[in-house]
Amino acid sequence: MANYDVVVIGAGVVGSLTALELSKHNVSVCLVDRFPEPGCGTSKANSAIVHAGYDADPGTAKAALNVRGCGMMEALCGELDVPYLRTGSMVLAFSEEEARKIQALLERGRQNGVKGLEIIGRERVLELEPQVNPEVFAALYAPDAGIVCPYELTVAAAESALDNGVEARFDFPVERLERENGMFRVISKSGEIRAAFVINCAGVYSDLFCGEPSFRIQPRKGEYLILDRKYDGLVHHVLFRTPTKLGKGILAAPTVHGNLLLGPTSEPIEDREDTDTTAKGLGLIRESSKYMLPGLDLRGVITSFAGLRATPSTGDFLIGWSSGQEGLLNAAGIESPGLTSAPAIALKLVELLGERLPLQKKAHFHGRQKVLRMAELSLEEKNKVIRENPAYGRVVCRCECVSEGEIVDAIRRNAGARTVDGVKRRVRAGMGRCQGSFCMPGVLELLSRELGVSQTELTKSGGLSRMLTGTLKGEE
Amino acid sequence: MGTDVLVVGGGPAGMAAALSAAQSGAGSVLIVERNERLGGILNQCIHNGFGLTLFGKELTGPEYAGRYADQIGQAEIPCLFNTTVVSMTGNKEVLIRNTDGERQIEAGAVILATGCRERPRGAISIPGSRPAGVYSAGTVQKLINCCGYMPGKRAVILGSGDIGLIMARRLTLEGAHVEAVCEIMPYSSGLKRNIVQCLEDYDIPLYLSHTVTRIFGRERVEGVEISGVDEHLAPVEGTQRFIECDTLLLSVGLIPENELAGYAGIVMDAKTGGPLVNDRLETSVPGIFACGNSLHVHDLADFASLEAVEAGKNAAAYVKAGGEACQEFECRAGNGIGSVVPQRMSAKALAEGATAYIRVGRPFENASIVIKRGDRVIRTVRSPRLTPGEMVKTVVRDSGDGDLTFEVDSHD
Structure with missing residues (x-):
């Protein structure tokens, strides 16, 4: 042992x-x-x-x-x-009462040793974040927050x-x-x-x-929505609502990959495996986000998910x-x-x-x-790596432009990808606007080849989450 | 590296556009295709029903693609396979990547024929768990027809578009059991012939005004909850029903693929999801043309190819003579109309007769599509049955003045 x-x-x-x-x-x-x-x-x-x-x-x-x-x-x-990314964050106050609350947050932050905190007025908020609801009163600005x-x-x-x-x-x-x-x-x-x-x-x-x-x-579930990368630049900071007794509320934040993240809800649950999204939760996010960012086009949602807080x-x-x-x-x-x-x-x-x-x-x-990320390379560098290994020239995921070489790297590295979701989280194949509709069969093929297992054994996220139930010939 | 006409995509639209451009004397034509062969999605569509309009014969998708591929070969049009267009500028500088590297091609004209993609689960926010077994219908089509794998044994299909219907039959023929097809609208957006041949012939129930309101199963799908919906498409409390299944197929709409158009700064139409084009199928960027499903989603591959023939001709004319400035009029989608393509028509084209592709916004019985300039009716197309699933193609000829409005005149 x-x-x-x-x-x-x-x-x-x-x-x-x-x-x-x-x-x-x-x-x-x-x-x-x-x-x-x-x-x-x-x-x-x-x-x-x-x-x-x-x-x-x-x-x-x-x-x-x-x-x-x-x-x-x-x-x-x-x-x-x-x-x-050090984006900075804002806690938005939409009423006199909320404005008082962010003042208290500022003082608490200073006691905690947070640097650079300041209250900024409506005009400054709208200058930095033109999409925010113009009814905003003020915001607590924290330059050191990031994503x-x-x-x-x-x-x-x-x-x-x-x-x-x-x-x-x-x-x-x-x-x-x-x-x-x-x-x-x-x-x-x-x-x-x-x-x-x-x-x-x-x-x-x-x-x-x-x-x-x-x-x-006492686990608490948080549901989220993710929007297409075409919303990149819509918001620049992490935007919070003024916290209530129920928590920090539903925020809007850019992601490091250029998507927009909306959420979370906050619901105490008993089942520690319950990461189901709900119609109520997703509805709440939509409603709250439309208030914070009135011009937001929610047709750009590409996926939703939920996670648990311990x-x-x-x-x-x-x-x-x-x-x-x-x-x-x-x-x-x-x-x-x-x-x-x-x-x-x-x-x-x-x-x-x-x-x-x-x-x-x-x-x-x-x-x-x-990590070799094709998107970060210059044209000369790209051509050099493709010359050395043509797999970097084969694009598998069209939405996020991920090459075979990058997927293979993600599988071969220590603590490497073993599942379809594992590949997705490491290199973003399947993370884009088609959500893997096009690249999933290709990802299965690469996982199968690299791990030396048949495609029918591959899972989405481990356990019994098999992607396929058999071959056309009826084999399991 | 340069070419006179660069065609992005080698599917039914791209192949037809390339052939037409070459036949119209475009000079050098090049097809860039991300797969290893021509045909695009046709290669996974092994059912028949292709080619009736164009070849007067029922062909399978690969057969239809093969006919075009043969002609492309005979015309000696070069194709770059396994090649992805990474980006494109408004100056028609196209960046491509393949195993030879990444390089720029300067094109005299570009024809976008990039097809479409399927709307994913997230876009319609079905609540519930996120297990394996929730797939787009087209993905399953590829898994079964091209890769030889079964994605599941008991399926529910959401959406009665053509791909959903075709896959209901395909899964059944391969031994899976299709429990139900649900359609949120009170009508199917698929072709009538597919409802008969793919559902009715196999006793697969179609639940209209129903949607999937929850997905169950933590690791693999274990079932779905379906609900009836009201006239606002909202689920009706009390109508929920659980259906046990291991797979949920989504066929909930197609979205033109237009990331490249976005990079080039092309103006888009929110209704079609494709670029805004004039009667020459030219986008807001001179010399960049669009056709097929990347312009607007077609009901039949034949129509995508036919439209692409026009794009090919016009691209050839553009590289030969340059763009022509001409007064253009707007084609507006009025009452009852879902979308009109092209969105602009020139006075010259209208005088000669310009083709319009029209989709209605909802089904109509015994109605007419009326095309007006101001109060003056310039064309009326009568039809016993108009549905959003089937595209109406008509020629508009008029030498008058003013923008055009397309409307449905309903007798019911």
Whole structure:
């Protein structure tokens, strides 16, 4: 049975960044996840925002880690070669009362150490964002807010961790932890591994392993709409409504790929697998977005989705050594601003681990190998790579202009794509306006060829999500 | 690298346009095609029904494509296969990519014949889970007819457009069970012959005024909820019904593919989804022409090819003589009309007789399409039955003045 110093449960953004941070040290680490690839839970379905840090109450873990994470994000994305944009954000106030609330947010933000916050008036708002409803009163402007691609960030972190010696077990849903002779048995239906320490980054399931009987996750579902890239430039900042008791409300934000993201709703749910969209939720987003951006043409919607937030019963992140379980380090209840905080959480976890496990920096750490993205190359560079490998000249996904070579890279890299959705999230084949109608058969062919499995075994997202039911000859 | 006429797309429109341009003395003609052979979507349409208008014979899609491909070969028109047009400027500089690299072609004239794509699930926001098994009808057509794979065993089809109907039969013939075809409108947008030959002949129920209101199944589709809709197309509470299935096929509309037109700054028509063209099928950018499904969605491939013949001729004339400035009049879609192509006609063309392609906005019985200039009726087309699924083609001839308005005069 495999023995590790540390097992990290959950290859979401927090688990993957923690594994990456650990990979810089001389410890043996295994990153495990219930899905076939990293970043398939909350990390793939959220608002993709780097929050400036004025939302959380001063003194909370959320407040401190948000501000610290926000400051780390740009450099981290640069190191991992994933997109990041410092767009700035605005919290829009549409009434006197809301204007008072954003003033309170400004003060809270200053207490939290957020830099550059200011209240801007109606005219300035409309100058920066001409599409905003002219009934706007004022806005809280935060220049340090930004956007990332949460799944590319997660995949890049996991891949880089694996490049630096971390092992991974995917399709490994942890059922329970058992303590035996000072070690953990990490037990899954697909096997068992052992570790001296376990770091719990299990997202919406993180309360099940945390060893804190009173700590509970109450998942909240958020639904979203994505609009065509032809809306690129319609909004420039992350635009929030003034928060209410129910949360930060429905926002509009550009994505790093030029789409427009609208959402999320906020609905407490019991079923931790319930990522269904609803007519009510999607209707709410449409209504709210039409108010914020009256000229918005919602015929440009190309897809909708929902994700879950791991909302903790305590209202704050649970980060630290478990009081009930020796050797267990928790990063539980990581809801918003979890994505922003993730780099800071990873550092914090490794710092805490260092109190009990001597951590020595490795002499050699390899940065992530650059990703070849045809769209980023000059004409000369494109011709050079196509000459060396003609697969980069074969366009498979027409909407996002993705080549065979880029898809093959995404499959072959460490923690690579195993599913149709995995390819989509890494290189955007199928992410465009036709939503994979044209390229899906081609993607299946490449996955089959590269993974050495028949097309009928390939899945959309792991488990029983087979894309095909058989061949025409009737074979399963 | 340069060419006199560059045709983007080698489907039924692109092939016909290229042949016509060459036959009209365009000089050098080049077809750029992203697949490995000519034919476009025809290659996955193995059913018959193609060519009745053009060849007087019922052909399958590949047979129809083959006839054109043979002529292209005989005319020695060069084709670049496995080649994607990455972008295009208003100066007709076309950037292409294939395994030889990426390079620019300067064209004297460009004919856009890029076809159309299917409206995806997200565009109609069907609520529910997002499992495997939700596919566009055309994708399934390709999987079955070209790749040899079955996408599912029990299917519900949303949308009774022609592809949806054809796929209902195709799935049935390959051993799958089609539980139902749902159509949100109170009528099918498919051809009557397809409703008879693809549904009625196989006892597949067609539920008009019904839509899919929820998808079930976390990993693979396990079923769908269908609901009746009211006159505003809103689902009616209490009419929900669960149908067990492992596949949902979507045939909910076709959208002209016009990303290239967008790059070149061509003015678009919100009604057709294609470029705005004059009677020469020339877009707002001189020397760039559009035809086939990238201009507006056609009901029959034959009509796409016939239209493309005109685009080819006009592109050839453009490279030979340059553009001609001529007074143009607007063709407006009035009461009851969905769309009119071309959207502008020149005085000269109207004097000689210009072809208009008209789609009505909803079905009409015993109605007429009336074309007016001001209050003066210049043409009336009577029809016992007008449906949005079938395009009306008519020639307009008039030497008067003023914009044209197209209207439906309904007797019911």
